[in-house]
Structures are given as C-alpha cells and as structure tokens.
Amino acid sequence: MRRGIPLIVVMALVMILLAIPVVQATAVSKVEASGQSSSYRNINLTWELAGPAVEGDGFHIMFSKSPFANASNATLHSTVFTGPTTALAQPVLGEWYDDCQSSTGDGDWVMVFRGENGSAVVPAGTVAIQCDLTGMPAGEEVFLAIWSFDSHLISDDLSEVVTATSTAVDELPPDADTRPVWFAIGSIALSLVVLLAVLGWKERTAQGRSAMLYVAPALMALALLTFYPVGYGIVLSFTDANQSALGEQSFNGLDNYVEVFGSAGFLRVLGFTLLWTVVNVFAHVGIGLALAMALQGRVKGKVAYRTILLLPWAIPSYITVLIWRGIFQYDGLFNGLLGTQIDILGLPVPAAAAVIVVNIWLGFPFMMMVISGALQTIPGDIYEAAEVDGVSTVSQFRHLTLPMLKPAIVPVALLGFIWTFNMFNVIYLMTDGGPNLWFGEPGSTDILITYVYDVAFRRGLYGVAAAWSVVIFLILLWFSATYMKKTNATGAVV
Amino acid sequence: MSDLAIRWFIPLELRILSGMSLLSCALLLVVLLFDYLRGDYDSMLIHWLGMLALSVMILTSIDHTEEGRTKRRDMGLITSGITLACGITGLFIRGQEYLLVDLWAALVLLIPGLSGLYLLSSPVVSRWVDSTLERAEAEAGLARNRLLLPKWQAGLKHVVLLHVVAVVMIPVLWIIDVAISPGDALQGGTLFSSPTGEHFSNILGGENFWRWARNSVIVSIGTTILGLCLAIPAGYAFSRYRFKGRGAMMFTFLLVQMFPGIIILVPYFMVMKSLGLLNTAIGLILAYSVTALPLCVWMLKGFFDTVPKELEEAALLDGCSQFGVFYRIILPLSLPAIAVTALFSFLAAWNEFLLALTFNTSDEMFTLPVGLASYISATDAAWGDFAAMSLLVAIPVVLLFIVFQKFLIEGLTAGSVKG
Numbered sequence: 001m002r003r004g005i006p007l008i009v010v011m012a013l014v015m016i017l018l019a020i021p022v023v024q025a026t027a028v029s030k031v032e033a034s035g036q037s038s039s040y041r042n043i044n045l046t047w048e049l050a051g052p053a054v055e056g057d058g059f060h061i062m063f064s065k066s067p068f069a070n071a072s073n074a075t076l077h078s079t080v081f082t083g084p085t086t087a088l089a090q091p092v093l094g095e096w097y098d099d100c101q102s103s104t105g106d107g108d109w110v111m112v113f114r115g116e117n118g119s120a121v122v123p124a125g126t127v128a129i130q131c132d133l134t135g136m137p138a139g140e141e142v143f144l145a146i147w148s149f150d151s152h153l154i155s156d157d158l159s160e161v162v163t164a165t166s167t168a169v170d171e172l173p174p175d176a177d178t179r180p181v182w183f184a185i186g187s188i189a190l191s192l193v194v195l196l197a198v199l200g201w202k203e204r205t206a207q208g209r210s211a212m213l214y215v216a217p218a219l220m221a222l223a224l225l226t227f228y229p230v231g232y233g234i235v236l237s238f239t240d241a242n243q244s245a246l247g248e249q250s251f252n253g254l255d256n257y258v259e260v261f262g263s264a265g266f267l268r269v270l271g272f273t274l275l276w277t278v279v280n281v282f283a284h285v286g287i288g289l290a291l292a293m294a295l296q297g298r299v300k301g302k303v304a305y306r307t308i309l310l311l312p313w314a315i316p317s318y319i320t321v322l323i324w325r326g327i328f329q330y331d332g333l334f335n336g337l338l339g340t341q342i343d344i345l346g347l348p349v350p351a352a353a354a355v356i357v358v359n360i361w362l363g364f365p366f367m368m369m370v371i372s373g374a375l376q377t378i379p380g381d382i383y384e385a386a387e388v389d390g391v392s393t394v395s396q397f398r399h400l401t402l403p404m405l406k407p408a409i410v411p412v413a414l415l416g417f418i419w420t421f422n423m424f425n426v427i428y429l430m431t432d433g434g435p436n437l438w439f440g441e442p443g444s445t446d447i448l449i450t451y452v453y454d455v456a457f458r459r460g461l462y463g464v465a466a467a468w469s470v471v472i473f474l475i476l477l478w479f480s481a482t483y484m485k486k487t488n489a490t491g492a493v494v
Numbered sequence: 495m496s497d498l499a500i501r502w503f504i505p506l507e508l509r510i511l512s513g514m515s516l517l518s519c520a521l522l523l524v525v526l527l528f529d530y531l532r533g534d535y536d537s538m539l540i541h542w543l544g545m546l547a548l549s550v551m552i553l554t555s556i557d558h559t560e561e562g563r564t565k566r567r568d569m570g571l572i573t574s575g576i577t578l579a580c581g582i583t584g585l586f587i588r589g590q591e592y593l594l595v596d597l598w599a600a601l602v603l604l605i606p607g608l609s610g611l612y613l614l615s616s617p618v619v620s621r622w623v624d625s626t627l628e629r630a631e632a633e634a635g636l637a638r639n640r641l642l643l644p645k646w647q648a649g650l651k652h653v654v655l656l657h658v659v660a661v662v663m664i665p666v667l668w669i670i671d672v673a674i675s676p677g678d679a680l681q682g683g684t685l686f687s688s689p690t691g692e693h694f695s696n697i698l699g700g701e702n703f704w705r706w707a708r709n710s711v712i713v714s715i716g717t718t719i720l721g722l723c724l725a726i727p728a729g730y731a732f733s734r735y736r737f738k739g740r741g742a743m744m745f746t747f748l749l750v751q752m753f754p755g756i757i758i759l760v761p762y763f764m765v766m767k768s769l770g771l772l773n774t775a776i777g778l779i780l781a782y783s784v785t786a787l788p789l790c791v792w793m794l795k796g797f798f799d800t801v802p803k804e805l806e807e808a809a810l811l812d813g814c815s816q817f818g819v820f821y822r823i824i825l826p827l828s829l830p831a832i833a834v835t836a837l838f839s840f841l842a843a844w845n846e847f848l849l850a851l852t853f854n855t856s857d858e859m860f861t862l863p864v865g866l867a868s869y870i871s872a873t874d875a876a877w878g879d880f881a882a883m884s885l886l887v888a889i890p891v892v893l894l895f896i897v898f899q900k901f902l903i904e905g906l907t908a909g910s911v912k913g
Contacts, residue, residue: 181768199738210816211735215743218728218787225784226750226758233761241764291658294651307896308659311666314895316845318863319884322870323665326672326877333668339593340532361661422756424848429867449756456760457852469757 026053027157028146033164035142043164046130047146052104053126057082060147061098062158065137071147071158077133080112080120088113088121096120100131141165184232185224192216192223236466243460256467265442265451273421273447276356280420283360285413288367289405293397295368296375313365321429324358328430346435348444355445359426363419367412374408375401410487417483418476424449448472503632505622506639507613508555510646511570511606515548515555517650518606521657522548525599536587537599544580544603547573551610563623567614574610577603673881693882703883705858706865709775710844713861716779717843718836721786726832729794730820734806747788755785755848763852773859778850782843790835797831798824834901837894841902844891862887 027050034044045061058081062074078098090113093099101109102122109130112120122129136142146159196219200212237256241249260266291309295302312320327333328344335341344350378401386396427433433446433454440459442451448468456465522545529538551573554566581603588596613619618635621627627635672678674689697703731737732744762781763772771777805827806819814822825832847863854860860868866887869880895902 178768178770181765203737206816207735208737211731211737211740214727214731214735218724218791219743219746221724221784221787222746222750225762225780226753229758229761229765230753232765233757236761236764291655294655299648299651299655305655305659307899308662310896310899311662311892314892314899315666315888316863316891318845318847318867319669319888320665322867322880323669323884325870326875326880327665327668333664337593338528338532338595339591342531361665424755428848429870452756453759453848453852456763462760462764465760469760473753473757 026051026057026148028059028148028159031144031146031159031162033142033144033162035164035166043133043136043142043144043166044130045133045144045146045162045164046128047159048128049126051127053082053122053124055083055124056150058149059129060149061131061133061144062147063133063136063142063144065140065142067143067161068145069158069161071145074143074145077135078120078131080122080129080131081115082124082126083115083121085113085121085123088115090114097134098131100129102126103128103130136166138166184228188223188228189220192220233466233469236463237470238467239463241462241466243462249463252463256464257471259464260467260471263441265446269442269446269448269451272352272445276352276359276447277417277420279356280359280363280423281413281416284363284367284416284420285371285409287360287364288369288371289409291364291368292371292375293401295372309368310365312362313369317362317425318429320362321358321426324354324361325430328354345431348435351431351435351445355426355430358430359420359423362426363416367416370408370412371405374405378404414480414483417479421447421472421476422449423447424453428453499629499632499636500627503622503627503635503639505616505618505635506642506646507616507619509639509643511610511613512552512555513647513650514606514609515552517653518602519545519548519552521602525602528595528599534588537584540580540584540587541599541603544577544584544607547576547580548606551577551606563625567619567623570610570614574607574614576607577610578607581607669881669884672877673885675878678875678877693878694886696879697883697886702865703886706860706862709854709859710862712775713778713782713850714840714843716775717782717786718840720779721783721790721839722832722836724783725787725790725794725835726825727820729791730798730824732791732795733798734803747791751788759848759852762849766853771853773854773856775859777853778843778861781849781853782846783839785846785849786839786842790839793835793838794828794831797828797835801827834898837898838902841891841894 028047029050030048032046034046035042047059058079060071060079061077062068062071063077064074066073068074078100080100080102090111093111096114096118098120100112100120100122102112103109104123104125105127110123112122112129115121133144141163142165143161143163145161148157148159193216196212196216200209203209203212236249238251238253239249240252240255295305295309299305325345329335330341330343330346334344342350344354382400383396386400391399427445427447427450431443431445433443433450435444437443442454446454449472452465452468452472455461455468522541525541526538526545529535529541551570554569554573581600584603585592585596585600618631621631622635673693674691676688676690676692732740766772766777766781769777771780801824805823809819809823810816845863846861847867850861850864851867854864857868866880866883869876869883
C-alpha cells in the first residue's frame with residue numbers, strides 16, 4: 001500500500017504541470033473607465049492585458065449599479081473573444097452597441113471583427129482593448145469589471161472593479177405648455193357662467209333663477225369635458241400633432257384628411273366596419289325579436305330563461321370577449337368540441353366570422369329586453385280579433401306585431417348601429433385587428449375605431465387620428481340623419 | 495256545416511310534423527356548417543340528403559286540398575324513413591370516435607324521422623287520408639287540435655330556447671371549468687374532474703388583484719358620487735322648472751349621448767396629458783362621470799316626474815324654501831330611484847375599458863378590466879389565473895345586475911328609447 005503514495009504524488013505533479021499552460025487565461029492588468037464619451041448613455045472602457053492574448057481568451061464586460069466582487073452579481077454587457085480574424089467582417093465605428101477597438105501594442109487601434117452571430121473578435125497578440133459601451137444607466141455611477149476566461153472555460157478571473165458615470169443624462173422634452181388648455185377651460189367656464197347669469201337674470205321668477213343654479217354644474221361639466229374635447233379634436237385634425245411634440249403642433253391644412261382618404265386601407269376598413277355593423281344589428285334585432293316572441297305569454301320557466309338569456313349582457317363584456325378568445329384558440333374549446341384543427345383567430349375569414357359571432361352573442365339580450373317591453377304594451381284583444389277573422393299566424397306577425405313594434409325598434413336599432421360601429425372591446429380584445437397586421441395598415445378584422453386607436457396610440461399620430469375621428473363622426477351623423485328621415489323616428493323625443 | 499268541419503280539419507300530427515321539420519332544417523344548417531369546418535364531406539352529403547327529405551316532408555304536410563292525400567302521406571312516410579336512415583348513417587359514418595356534436599347532429603335527424611313514421615301512421619291520419627272521416631270525428635279532431643296544439647308548440651319553443659341557453663351557457667361553464675382546473679388547459683376536457691383552488695389562491699395571494707380592485711373601487715365610487723352631485727340637481731330642474739333654454743339644454747344632453755366615444759378619445763387623452771391627469775384616479779373619475787351624465791340626468795328626470803307636484807306645493811305653502819323642498823321632500827322620496835342611478839353609474843365605471851386602457855398605462859394604476867386583460871397578452875396567456883380572476887370580478891356584478899335587472903333595464907331602455 002505504501003508504494004502507491006509516491007506514485008499518486010508524481011501523477012498529481014504531472015497533471016498540474018500539464019494543466020498550467022492550458023488553463024492560464026491571459027490576465028487583465030489594468031482597467032480604466034471613463035464616462036467622458038461624447039454620445040448619450042455611453043461609457044468608454046479600456047483594459048490592458050498582462051501579456052499578449054492567445055487564441056481562446058475571452059473577456060466578459062460586466063457592469064452593475066452597485067459594487068460587486070463576484071461576476072454573478074453583475075450584468076453582462078458584451079463579450080470579446082480572441083481568435084482568427086481572417087474572413088470576418090470589420091464594421092465601422094458606430095454600427096454596434098459595443099464598438100470595440102484593439103491594439104497590439106504598436107499604438108494603432110484596430111476595429112474589432114464580427115463573427116457570424118455578431119460576437120466581437122480580436123486577433124491573438126492583442127495587448128489592449130477599448131470599448132464604447134452604450135445603453136448604460138444615465139447620470140448614475142456604474143461599476144464595471146472585466147471577467148476573463150480561457151478557451152476551456154476552466155479558469156476565470158474577475159479584474160478590479162472601476163466606476164464611471166456617463167456624462168449625458170436623460171434629456172426629457174420640456175413639459176408641454178399647458179397654458180392654452182387652462183386658458184381654454186377657463187374661458188369656456190367663464191362664458192358659460194356669464195351665459196347662465198344672463199339667462200337667469202332674464203327669468204322673471206325666483207324658480208327660473210334657481211333652475212339655472214341647479215343646471216349649471218352639469219352643463220359646466222358637459223361643456224368642459226365633452227364639447228371642449230370635441231372642438232379640440234376638430235382643431236387637432238388640422239394639425240401635425242404627434243407623440244413626440246405634444247403642445248407644439250402647427251397647422252398643416254388638409255394633410256391629415258388627404259392621408260386618411262389616400263391610405264391604402266381606407267376602403268377596406270370602411271367596408272369591414274359596415275359589414276360588421278349591418279350584420280350585427282340585423283342579427284341583434286332578429287334574434288332579440290324571436291326570443292322576445294318566444295318568451296311572450298305563459299312559458300314554463302320563463303324567469304329562469306330570462307335570467308340566463310340576460311347573462312351575456314350582465315357579464316362585463318371585456319370578460320366574455322376574452323373568454324371567447326380562449327374558446328377560439330387553436331387548442332381551445334371550439335376545436336375540442338368539433339374535433340377540428342382550425343386556427344380561427346389566425347385566418348382572415350374565420351377571424352372575421354368569430355368576432356361577429358361573439359358580438360351577436362353579446363348584443364342580443366339588450367334588444368330582447370327592449371322588444372319584450374314593447375310587446376307587453378300591445379293589447380291582447382287585437383290578436384283575438386285577428387284570430388276570429390282567421391288571420392294566419394304569419395300574417396298576424398307581419399301586419400300586427402311588426403307595425404306595433406316599429407316605434408320601439410326603430411330608435412333602438414339606430415342606437416345599436418352607433419354602438420356596434422364603435423364597439424372597441426370585442427375587436428381589440430379578440431384579435432387586436434389581426435390577423436395580417438402590418439405596421440401602418442389596418443388588419444383583417446380592424447374596424448374604424450380600433451384602427452384609429454392604433455393610429456393614435458401605437459403610431460402616436462394624434463393629428464391623423466383626430467382626422468379619422470372626424471370622418472367617423474361625419475359618417476355616423478350622415479347615417480343617423482338619413483335613417484331618421486327615412487323612418488320618421490324624430491318624434492317621441494323630449 | 496258538416497262539410498266545413500271536414501274541410502277545415504287537418505290532423506294535429508301534420509302540423510306538429512311540419513313545425514318539427516322546419517326546426518330540424520334550421521338546425522341542420524348549423525350541422526352542415528360544422529361538417530364543412532371539419533372537412534367531413536361524407537357526413538355533409540348525408541346531412542344534406544336528410545335536409546332535402548325534411549324539406550319535402552314540410553311541403554307535403556301543409557295542404558288543405560283533398561286530391562293526392564294518399565300520395566302525400568306515402569311521400570311523407572318515405573321521407574321520414576330517409577331522414578331516419580340519414581340520422582343512423584350519419585352516426586355510424588363517424589366510426590368509433592364520435593363526439594357530443596355528432597350525437598346532437600344525429601338527434602336532429604332521428605327525432606323528426608321517428609316521429610314522422612309514428613305520427614303519419616296514426617289512425618286519425620289514415621282516416622283523414624282516405625277521406626272517410628265522419629262529421630263528428632272531424633269536430634272532435636278540431637277540438638283536440640285546439641287543446642293539444644299549444645302544448646306541442648310550447649314544446650318546440652322550449653327546444654329552441656334550450657339551444658339558445660346552451661349557446662349562452664357554454665362560455666360560462668367553460669370559464670368556471672378553466673378556473674378550477676390545474677394549469678392553463680383550454681380544452682376544458684377535464685370537465686370539473688380534478689378541481690383545484692390553485693388559481694384562486696394565486697390571485698387572492700398576489701398583489702395585483704387587490705391593487706387593481708382598489709383602483710377600480712376608488713374610481714367607481716368617485717364617479718358615482720361626482721356623477722350624482724351633477725345629475726340630481728339637473729334632473730330635478732328639468733323635471734320641475736320651466737325656464738328659457740330648457741328644451742335646448744335637454745336636447746344637448748340627448749345629443750351628447752349619441753356622440754361616439756372615439757371622437758373624444760384622442761383630444762381627451764391630450765387634455766388629460768396636458769393637465770397631468772394621466773395615471774391618476776381623478777382623470778378617470780372626471781371622464782366617467784361626464785360620460786354617464788346624460789343618461790343619469792334623463793333617468794332621474796323620469797323618476798322625479800313621478801313624484802306628485804302637490805307635495806311640493808303643500809310644503810311651499812307651509813313656508814318651506816325652494817331648496818328645502820328639494821332637500822327635504824324630493825330627495826328622500828326618490829331615494830330608491832337615486833340608488834338605481836347610482837348603481838348604474840357605478841357599474842358603468844366598473845366595466846369601462848377603453849378610457850381606462852388609454853389613460854392609465856402604468857401597472858400601478860390599472861383598473862380591474864385593464865389589469866384582467868393584461869393577463870392575456872399576445873406573448874403570454876395565463877388562462878387559469880385569468881379565469882379565476884374573471885369569476886371573482888364578474889360574480890358580484892352579475893348578481894347585482896340580476897337582482898336589480900328590472901330597474902336597470904327600465905332606466906336604460908327608457909333612456910335609450912328616448913335617446
């Protein structure tokens with residue numbers, strides 16, 4: 001047994017001797033960092049090596065906002081490898097977020113090479129490397145160190161930690177000038193007070209005067225928070241207001257409207273909006289009418305039916321829409337129940353059908369309740385009279401029920417039209433306008449309102465979005481006016 | 495007279511059959527759509543055949559004329575047979591792996607097929623077909639029709655209603671299933687088999703739910719209070735006083751209700767941004783209370799109209815001031831109405847999505863709707879947690895809605911019909 005010990009010692013010595021040339025990474029001898037770089041959020045880091053780097057050496061640039069003694073407490077910024085550089089691209093300064101240069105000691109700095117995956121590569125023999133590191137926390141002290149490793153990743157070595165602060169700090173745009181808004185609000189409030197005071201002063205009775213006082217708060221709120229924004233929106237539609245220059249917009253004439261009517265998707269999105277609205281309103285009224293008729297009179301379990309059929313209206317719509325989105329997922333309930341494999345929300349036509357079905361599901365209870373209420377006001381004896389005269393059920397429906405329901409259905413259908421036209425939740429939460437979403441264009445299921453949302457809050461073009469809004473408003477106004485004229489629905493108001 | 499009874503009498507069975515076939519045809523349209531979606535063209539052919547047979551059955555079963563009754567009866571029997579055969583074939587063509595839908599599709603054909611064979615071979619139909627009915631029989635048959643037809647019609651009505659109920663309930667049951675199933679399984683195939691409370695404890699144990707709920711409560715209560723403070727006096731003035739500009743003002747309130755939200759959204763956002771009200775509760779409260787204001791004013795005006803004017807006049811005579819009348823008599827009397835209006839504006843604020851999404855973009859200030867939607871993003875969908883949270887959010891709202899449905903619907907429809 002004793003003879004074994006020297007053998008082990010010898011073997012261990014040999015192993016250590018063999019290992020030394022392999023595991024030794026070229027040590028970093030000196031690190032310097034400076035935040036005096038000219039560009040934004042930059043820190044310049046230079047490190048010198050104890051000897052010329054050999055192939056396989058690598059350097060991780062680590063940084064942190066607090067001092068660290070262990071690489072695992074810091075964040076990796078980028079890595080520089082040592083290796084053969086022939087056939088590698090050599091980009092120019094400013095193309096990368098970690099523009100590095102290397103020197104072999106002759107005083108010349110050479111741009112690093114880039115491997116296929118973009119890793120920085122310096123030639124063997126390099127003795128110093130400097131990097132411009134972008135994306136550092138602005139205006140804060142940053143701690144940096146080089147974590148060098150060798151080709152076998154056996155040894156590693158963290159250099160001393162240096163600190164630097166990038167000179168540039170976040171330059172936020174100056175606060176938007178809020179004076180015009182306050183001025184507008186103030187002047188509207190003032191003129192309303194004057195108007196009401198004049199009206200009140202002209203009233204003969206104390207009653208009339210106090211009426212002005214009672215109405216004033218509501219009118220004021222309406223003027224400031226509805227009419228003012230609407231007017232402001234119309235003004236905005238003639239300006240180049242956008243996300244980055246709030247409050248500094250200037251008038252650009254009809255440019256926004258030219259963009260709206262000239263945009264590639266205008267007719268397509270308008271077409272889908274009309275299809276969406278018309279199909280939905282007809283389905284809502286039709287299904288609502290059918291169910292209201294079915295629940296008319298004595299039906300067993302009427303209360304239970306009504307309560308269940310009210311659910312789509314009672315459950316908040318954002319929840320049900322998301323539930324339907326889950327049902328229509330590729331691995332969702334719809335495909336499960338039917339045994340199909342259709343990517344419903346990923347294909348244009350099925351997605352359009354799905355959003356329409358969901359909105360029909362959401363909207364019929366309201367129509368059902370309205371029509372139910374109207375049905376109850378129809379006196380029962382006219383049906384008895386019709387029965388006696390031998391009028392068939394179909395004719396009774398066409399010539400008695402429908403005409404009697406018309407005064408209730410006509411205004412509610414208009415309201416349904418406006419609501420559906422502006423139904424944001426369903427499209428936004430189901431498909432977000434997709435599929436086929438390309439930047440700057442409406443997707444396959446975008447309706448006008450969801451597209452305007454995209455224009456305003458994804459692309460930040462407030463002026464263009466305002467122009468879209470005005471166009472939508474004019475379409476609705478034109479439609480409502482024509483509809484009311486055609487159906488003589490203007491009575492019964494006030 | 496005798497002729498009349500015999501001429502007018504059509505056996506109940508035929509009416510039932512035509513109604514049933516009509517319903518089946520309508521349902522078969524859905525079945526055909528499903529077949530198309532599955533790409534199962536064999537089943538589609540079978541179902542299409544069944545539909546054709548049913549259409550023939552409808553055409554043959556409604557007719558008063560005496561000629562060709564035998565032929566039509568035979569035709570009806572044949573088509574019933576075909577329908578039945580189609581139903582059975584349709585079931586077998588799916589082989590071993592038929593789903594619930596296939597069973598339903600088969601029933602849509604089997605029920606009218608079977609009832610066709612049964613009803614058309616009944617003795618009354620046979621005698622009617624042979625035109626050998628006695629007068630007394632025809633009169634008894636007419637009486638029977640009058641008695642039984644409504645019951646059968648009610649039965650068909652229930653079938654239709656149950657289908658609608660199924661369509662309404664499927665998403666509801668599914669979300670409950672997802673909420674209590676482990677993981678994020680979407681198929682809901684487990685069907686309540688291994689219930690777990692993990693998602694509920696995730697939601698109730700996390701910070702998000704409570705933070706968003708707090709935001710929602712603050713915004714909704716603020717909206718309710720501010721909205722009522724604005725709406726009650728205005729509604730009262732519109733109901734009780736006649737003054738210059740009343741009509742114009744009321745029309746203004748109506749007009750605003752017709753405004754699409756979108757035209758206000760962008761300028762609203764910019765105004766709120768200028769005033770530094772983005773990501774605050776106040777911004778949303780201001781916006782919501784004004785959005786709901788017109789409807790609240792109209793609802794309250796309607797309620798105040800029902801308070802008798804004599805009460806006020808008596809109080810005025812007794813020396814009560816104008817404001818005293820409003821404060822001491824009108825307000826206490828219309829407290830229930832005010833409660834309903836309050837509930838309405840609370841629910842409207844609680845459920846609002848678009849403005850909350852636009853104004854409050856910071857996670858800290860999300861309201862429940864926006865927070866809930868953030869669980870289902872394009873990149874990541876935590877369906878289980880989402881389901882649990884939606885149940886927590888929806889159940890109180892739905893209960894409130896159902897308990898107060900009569901008042902809410904009255905107020906809403908009154909407002910909307912007038913608007």
